Amino acid sequence: MASAIGVISGLITIFLFARDELGQDDPPNAVLNFKVGLDGTNPPAGIDGGPLTDAGGNIPDVRLWNENGGFIGITTNDNNNCGSGADVCETKVSDVEQQPTYTLLTGNNDAICLSWAAITFPGGQQYGCPLGNWAQECANNHGGEATWYWSNIFLELEEGGEAPVPCAWVDADGDMPTTGIQIHWPDFSPGTAGDVGTSFYCANNFALRFRFDEDPSTVIRPARRSLEPYENKQYTRLRKRFEKDSRLVKSSVAQHSASELCNAPTSVGPSFVSYAERAFCYMPTKTVYPFCEEDSAGACWSDDDDLVVVKGDARIENVPAMTFNQTLSW
Known part of the structure; x- marks a missing residue:
């Protein structure tokens, strides 16, 4: 049993x-x-x-x-x-x-x-x-x-x-x-x-x-966290090269996960939006943000503005500034 x-x-x-x-x-x-x-x-x-x-x-x-x-x-x-x-x-x-x-x-x-x-x-x-x-x-x-x-x-x-x-x-x-x-x-x-x-x-x-929100598609975990950078010289060089990447990838492919990308210690590349997961991976800090429609308060991803914003009365320090000059749709 x-x-x-x-x-x-x-x-x-x-x-x-x-x-x-x-x-x-x-x-x-x-x-x-x-x-x-x-x-x-x-x-x-x-x-x-x-x-x-x-x-x-x-x-x-x-x-x-x-x-x-x-x-x-x-x-x-x-x-x-x-x-x-x-x-x-x-x-x-x-x-x-x-x-x-x-x-x-x-x-x-x-x-x-x-x-x-x-x-x-x-x-x-x-x-x-x-x-x-x-x-x-x-x-x-x-x-x-x-x-x-x-x-x-x-x-x-x-x-x-x-x-x-x-x-x-x-x-x-x-x-x-x-x-x-x-x-x-x-x-x-x-x-x-x-x-x-x-x-x-x-x-x-x-x-x-x-x-109780319309068509929910994300889950919450005990705490959001940013991963510590992977300690590898070649990876560190690649990560620094992509830190200023102004491209943004938006994917509707069900298997493409923003949180998996952010949680992977050796992933490098542009910041990434997953519509299946309703989440955004900000690659310079390896931080995952839910879509604002999925979160009642706190830092979240505004897909209309292509920005991480603060919703509600929460006070969030170190919300990253970002500007994307090219959007790639998958």
Whole structure:
């Protein structure tokens, strides 16, 4: 059995799931499975509300990143559906060669209510997250805004017995406000971060983040950082030559990752915009900036102005000045 951190009545709870329930690992693919809320489920006695309806819908799109923030891949599911009460709702991201520790699920136009999400890495490691439990806990006790409902999907408990888990809505066309869910899978593995309490998982941070912006496409990590220059004489000469490069590359290719470029110690070349990742790599300092549409405050990339700007009331020191004289579109 594998296990995952959840919450019941405000207390950290360990849920169990059978490894064979998620199927075998399928290298070089990452396999994701969801459990969908069951239509007709009513709230517990004494709580107002009608039965759950239209819980089935479009499978979320899936984007994956490695632990260092390097973009790995994407699969879209606009025309792929899972019905109400689906116990195994599967999708895959192909050609995954690294551990996809960060995942972003984004809704499509037919809203779906997800009780549970799980992933099987290409190497066979499996992780799970009871999304509905966390949506309920964070909304009820920590000021969260994710929408959820009772679902009558049952998960096994480590302490014995089973418990029903609510489902969390995700959508794209505005019927439901939650547009995406970021998960950092290792944080839901017991013994990894389970002793930090429910407030950690409801802080809308890198571990679990419910999104409400239009078509989100990036994830946040514990802290942004600039890489120290790679200590190699030939690389140092190349890096200095490109420091004043006034070209800007903008790419719509899904496999082109700005964060991977910035995180690579020996990468050299012009600064780079990834539309798939919605991120900008400023090569002179090897710093990654999200698109301003993805960030509520702080330093971010304005694609209209081709500049890093400061959004909101944040005070950011050392925002780089930049001027690009040539834009290359890929």
